[in-house]
Amino acid sequence: MLIATWNVNSIRTRLNQIIKWMEIKNPDILCLQETKVVDDNFPLEPFQELGYEVEVYGQKSYNGVAIISKFKIENVVKGFTSKYEKGTPDQELNEQKRLISAVINGLKIINVYVPNGSSIDSVKYKYKINWLNRLSTFLCEQEKEGELICLCGDFNIAPLEIDIHDPNRYEGGIMASKIERDALNNVLKGRFFDSFRIFEQNTGHWSWWDYRNNAYELNKGWRIDHIYINNKLSSKLKSCVIDRSQRENIQPSDHAPVMINLNLEDSYEDYFEEEEDLFEI
DNA sequence: ATGGCAGAAGCATTCTGA
Numbered sequence: 607m608l609i610a611t612w613n614v615n616s617i618r619t620r621l622n623q624i625i626k627w628m629e630i631k632n633p634d635i636l637c638l639q640e641t642k643v644v645d646d647n648f649p650l651e652p653f654q655e656l657g658y659e660v661e662v663y664g665q666k667s668y669n670g671v672a673i674i675s676k677f678k679i680e681n682v683v684k685g686f687t688s689k690y691e692k693g694t695p696d697q698e699l700n701e702q703k704r705l706i707s708a709v710i711n712g713l714k715i716i717n718v719y720v721p722n723g724s725s726i727d728s729v730k731y732k733y734k735i736n737w738l739n740r741l742s743t744f745l746c747e748q749e750k751e752g753e754l755i756c757l758c759g760d761f762n763i764a765p766l767e768i769d770i771h772d773p774n775r776y777e778g779g780i781m782a783s784k785i786e787r788d789a790l791n792n793v794l795k796g797r798f799f800d801s802f803r804i805f806e807q808n809t810g811h812w813s814w815w816d817y818r819n820n821a822y823e824l825n826k827g828w829r830i831d832h833i834y835i836n837n838k839l840s841s842k843l844k845s846c847v848i849d850r851s852q853r854e855n856i857q858p859s860d861h862a863p864v865m866i867n868l869n870l871e872d873s874y875e876d877y878f879e880e881e882e883d884l885f886e887i
Numbered sequence: 888a889t890g891g892c893a894g895a896a897g898c899a900t901t902c903t904g905a
Contacts, residue, residue: 615893615894615904616893616894616895618894619893619894619895640894640904642894642895643895666895666896667894667895667896667902667903668895668902668903668904722903722904722905723905724903724904724905762904762905780905781905814905816891816892816905817891817892817893817904817905818890818891818892818893818905819890819891819892820891821892828905830905857893860892860893860904860905
């Protein structure tokens with residue numbers, strides 16, 4: 607099963623290149639961020655014509671996330687589910703459409719667009735940390751024994767120094783500060799693993815290049831788009847790649863898609879569980 | 888230290904992103 611995440615920086619502007627990419631790569635599940643459109647104006651038909659189901663959670667101009675899937679999308683959750691009343695922190699954190707979750711083929715997909723935070727002295731930075739802390743409790747609420755969970759999206763955080771082209775210049779700043787990384791690690795709690803780092807330990811691999819200053823041509827990038835998988839899934843992970851070719855499109859997104867391949871069939875664990883079930887009968 | 892590039896809204900220019 608192929609699962610991809612892509613900050614497309616406007617679904618309507620990027621539609622044709624996304625469709626073309628899907629026809630080539632044939633992902634089973636595609637998680638989008640920064641769709642920048644209200645749900646009624648999301649272009650569903652091109653994806654449906656390719657045989658996909660679509661669930662969207664967007665707003666005007668900013669943010670917006672979507673899950674596109676070849677398989678039935680179930681148990682959709684939009685925003686942080688909350689039993690609290692208006693005026694609570696949850697309401698403020700849900701005003702920006704940044705989280706959509708669903709169950710697909712028994713696999714829980716959580717697609718996030720983490721706030722950028724602007725700069726570390728900004729109120730937006732506080733919002734980012736608050737948002738990540740709420741994501742941490744959301745994830746705890748979502749975790750069930752034995753469940754397969756994939757947490758992916760644009761995290762706007764370089765997890766390590768090696769995820770920045772010029773750490774001397776950027777370490778400690780926005781997307782590279784200790785407080786952000788601690789908040790991210792508190793979300794992951796040691797139970798979720800960075801798919802990309804299971805296969806690649808070297809620097810020089812980026813998922814985002816600034817539109818400005820010729821950053822792509824100079825290969826001055828950051829790795830801020832991630833696919834995290836929990837323990838249960840890690841034994842099924844076959845690959846994780848960043849498709850930087852999409853950053854070379856005419857009028858590209860500033861992000862490249864990231865994709866994992868999971869082998870959900872024929873795993874030893876599944877076989878073992880089947881045997882266990884038979885034994886119980 | 889600042890701006891640079893891009894998209895949306897909406898029609899000149901501002902806001903936001905990372």
